[in-house]
Amino acid sequence: MKNVKLIVPIISLVCAAVVCGAVLLWAPVCAGTLELANGNMVPMRCAYTAKVAVLLALVLLSCAIVLMTFDTPLSVGVCKSADMACQATALWLRIAGGVSAVAALAGALLNPDRKRVAE
Secondary structure, X not given: OOOHHHHHHHHHHHHHHHHXXXXXXXXXXXXXXXXXXXXXXXXXXXXXXXXXXXXXXXXXXXXXXXXXXXXXXXXXXXXXXXXXXXXXXXXXXXXXXXXXXXXXXXXXXXXXXXXXXXX
């Protein structure tokens, strides 16, 4: 049962990596388009699904990196002693994971090619 604390975050990280790999490398979605009634061409739903899947996987990876540094039932945690070197490692992981999550979200929201719904 002690290994469950280690296995669960690893499974989540592997699944997020598989999502990114599948969408970007070995099983990318088709590049097909649909013609709208007004004649405009738009990507098929699968293209949007792929973009959201990668975004969620990146945010999941980032959040999982931060989460695993805390002592919770779903994570590994670090040493309880504040004067050990692992506390510095945990700080770096938290900073990198947080920056990565913010960058993934900002990249999605600030992308100039992002489609917006007209009001």
